[in-house]
Amino acid sequence: MSEKRPHNPTDTSRRRFLNTAAVAGIAGAGLSVGLAACKQDSPAASAQSAPVTPASDAHAGDYSVPPGQLDTYYMFSSAGHAGDVRVFGLPSGREFKRIPVFNMDCMVGWGITNESKAIIGTNPDGSVKYNTGDTHHIHPSYTDGTYDGRYLFVNDKINCRLGRVRLDTMECDKITQIPNIQGFHGTFPDKRDPLDPAINRTTRVFCGSEFSTPLPNFGKGIDDTAHYRSLFTCIDAESMDVRWQVLIDGNCELVATSYDGKLAATTQYNTEMGTTYPEMMAAEMDSCLFFNVARIEQAVKDGKFKTYGDSKVPVVDGTKSANTDPKTALTCYVPIPKNPHGVNISPDGKYYACAGKLSPSGSLIAHELVLKWFDGELDEPRKAVVAEPELGLGPLHTAFDNRGNAYTTLFLDSQIVKWNIEGAIKSYQGDKTATVVLDRLDVHYQPGHGFTSMGETRECDGKFLISDNKFSKDRFLPVGPLHPETSQLIDISGDKMVIVHDNPVTSEPHDSIIIRRDIIKTRQIYNVDDFPNAVKDHKDSGVFRNGNKVTVKLISQAPAFSLPEFRVKKGDEVTIIVTNLDKIEDLTHGFAIQRYNINFILNPQETKSVTFKADKPGVFWCYCTHFCHAMHMEMRSRMIVEA
Ligand code: CUK
Ligand code: CUA
Numbered sequence: 141m142s143e144k145r146p147h148n149p150t151d152t153s154r155r156r157f158l159n160t161a162a163v164a165g166i167a168g169a170g171l172s173v174g175l176a177a178c179k180q181d182s183p184a185a186s187a188q189s190a191p192v193t194p195a196s197d198a199h200a201g202d203y204s205v206p207p208g209q210l211d212t213y214y215m216f217s218s219a220g221h222a223g224d225v226r227v228f229g230l231p232s233g234r235e236f237k238r239i240p241v242f243n244m245d246c247m248v249g250w251g252i253t254n255e256s257k258a259i260i261g262t263n264p265d266g267s268v269k270y271n272t273g274d275t276h277h278i279h280p281s282y283t284d285g286t287y288d289g290r291y292l293f294v295n296d297k298i299n300c301r302l303g304r305v306r307l308d309t310m311e312c313d314k315i316t317q318i319p320n321i322q323g324f325h326g327t328f329p330d331k332r333d334p335l336d337p338a339i340n341r342t343t344r345v346f347c348g349s350e351f352s353t354p355l356p357n358f359g360k361g362i363d364d365t366a367h368y369r370s371l372f373t374c375i376d377a378e379s380m381d382v383r384w385q386v387l388i389d390g391n392c393e394l395v396a397t398s399y400d401g402k403l404a405a406t407t408q409y410n411t412e413m414g415t416t417y418p419e420m421m422a423a424e425m426d427s428c429l430f431f432n433v434a435r436i437e438q439a440v441k442d443g444k445f446k447t448y449g450d451s452k453v454p455v456v457d458g459t460k461s462a463n464t465d466p467k468t469a470l471t472c473y474v475p476i477p478k479n480p481h482g483v484n485i486s487p488d489g490k491y492y493a494c495a496g497k498l499s500p501s502g503s504l505i506a507h508e509l510v511l512k513w514f515d516g517e518l519d520e521p522r523k524a525v526v527a528e529p530e531l532g533l534g535p536l537h538t539a540f541d542n543r544g545n546a547y548t549t550l551f552l553d554s555q556i557v558k559w560n561i562e563g564a565i566k567s568y569q570g571d572k573t574a575t576v577v578l579d580r581l582d583v584h585y586q587p588g589h590g591f592t593s594m595g596e597t598r599e600c601d602g603k604f605l606i607s608d609n610k611f612s613k614d615r616f617l618p619v620g621p622l623h624p625e626t627s628q629l630i631d632i633s634g635d636k637m638v639i640v641h642d643n644p645v646t647s648e649p650h651d652s653i654i655i656r657r658d659i660i661k662t663r664q665i666y667n668v669d670d671f672p673n674a675v676k677d678h679k680d681s682g683v684f685r686n687g688n689k690v691t692v693k694l695i696s697q698a699p700a701f702s703l704p705e706f707r708v709k710k711g712d713e714v715t716i717i718v719t720n721l722d723k724i725e726d727l728t729h730g731f732a733i734q735r736y737n738i739n740f741i742l743n744p745q746e747t748k749s750v751t752f753k754a755d756k757p758g759v760f761w762c763y764c765t766h767f768c769h770a771m772h773m774e775m776r777s778r779m780i781v782e783a
């Protein structure tokens with residue numbers, strides 16, 4: 141009965157099949173010829189190449205988390221077009237929680253309760269404005285160059301929104317819609333204020349828009365593709381208001397920020413400003429675009445901006461032709477090879493590593509040299525590039541350890557390549573003895589993002605790397621045509637990378653971050669006073685009518701709701717407010733109403749509400765959905781809708 145599956149992960153025939161499949165997959169995009177050429181030309185793939193570490197070499201250390209023991213790291217992952225955020229423990233890889241943000245979640249009641257709808261945004265009829273989302277990039281707030289445990293910021297590529305998750309409750313508390321853009325992709329908080337260096341924490345979040353449109357976009361200029369535009373956006377991290385935008389040439393993709401707060405960067409794969417893929421890959425060089433944050437904010441202050449359509453957000457001009465004098469320029473376009481994807485800053489704050497799909501090389505840009513260009517002391521932006529190591533096929537994202545090494549994911553080669561930053565710089569300067577590539581590790585299969593423990597902070601610890609692979613193929617029991625993805629934990633503490641284990645993850649994490657557990661300080665119960673509509677006392681519970689608007693105030697306290705029944709009339713607009721008065725940690729109740737499509741949970745001391753039309757007469761049981769008590773099944777009430 142059982143299908144024979146190869147068990148040796150280094151089985152070469154199996155890998156050859158997979159690589160062929162990958163190249164065949166993009167052959168339709170007309171790239172296979174170019175990539176085959178890359179492969180032959182690439183020294184990384186031949187002479188310069190380090191031997192590949194066999195993946196079966198596991199167990200270099202003890203990574204077990206025995207029952208009852210806690211993990212040492214949190215991993216927060218985006219969830220792609222599932223629209224949520226996920227919380228895992230490492231090294232175990234166990235999933236703890238899914239935090240609804242842009243999706244609907246019928247367990248939590250996200251998109252069902254009035255409180256969640258107010259955060260998501262509603263149409264005039266009260267329905268949620270959007271219930272789709274595409275989260276790619278997730279980054280926490282910083283203080284003193286490391287994570288401070290306050291917030292996580294996450295993008296929605298579909299509807300161009302930035303979501304914020306509070307880390308004490310691990311719940312979304314704000315969502316902001318960004319005007320004038322489409323394809324909001326790269327996201328990164330700043331780490332320091334360039335105007336007031338005493339503010340050594342996150343106060344802004346930068347957002348890149350990948351797709352260009354007419355500006356404003358309300359039906360005019362549809363066919364004038366040469367005038368489609370992209371904008372780069374800055375959002376206030378506290379108020380979540382959009383502060384300003386920058387009109388640019390080309391598009392944005394990934395985003396990075398400097399540790400000194402002076403620069404934000406975005407990769408640009410479509411400097412051609414094409415609308416079809418052959419147009420987008422026409423140029424040999426695209427760029428990494430840098431924004432001088434202090435100058436942009438001064439320009440906004442000086443009123444040097446315009447606005448588009450209904451939006452009041454100030455838009456400054458960051459196009460090339462408006463920024464020819466480096467000493468006043470708001471933007472600096474650093475040319476780098478063909479269609480770059482990722483940009484990541486090294487934990488020492490010195491270098492931005494970019495890599496692209498169509499070039500087998502990575503580009504290293506020196507932060508100090510970009511600043512020099514803005515000071516008029518570097519004659520060409522391209523001279524800010526200090527290394528361009530040959531890495532392999534399909535380099536996407538780069539992570540770092542604390543020993544001067546970088547780890548780049550190779551999508552097409554299905555590998556992680558470990559390379560030395562100083563070696564790459566020396567090699568670029570012509571030193572033929574410099575060692576660049578230190579190790580290669582096969583991963584399974586086709587990695588997107590790779591990221592290291594605390595790797596995007598000053599406290600980068602060089603212990604673990606996760607390779608989030610886009611395909612799992614035969615790594616797990618088959619579950620139908622849709623396979624999970626593979627999240628592979630890799631020990632990077634030694635000279636050789638070692639795969640610790642594979643974890644299946646449901647589609648589709650893109651980027652994640654690995655945070656030391658001591659940084660996260662969660663609340664155990666809510667404060668009942670944080671909810672203005674809380675029902676704090678049993679004597680406040682009851683049915684309150686105002687015309688055809690009825691408010692039902694309920695308390696949940698194990699194992700009962702405060703009202704065994706409540707009566708409304710057909711046609712009433714009913715608002716039900718429930719407060720969970722239980723104070724015991726982990727004692728959550730649910731509240732669901734039969735046939736009324738209502739379900740949500742209430743954590744200890746939390747209040748939530750729903751509003752709906754009582755359009756069906758009859759008896760409708762309300763019940764607790766969340767197992768809370770030995771008498772959980774008995775925890776019910778009846779909504780009686782009188783005809
Ligand atoms: S992107 Cu998906 S693998 Cu949206 Cu960060 Cu590169
Ligand atoms: Cu309350 Cu189950």
Ligand code: CA
Pocket residue numbers: 409410411412420421422423425426478479
């Ligand atoms: Ca291009």
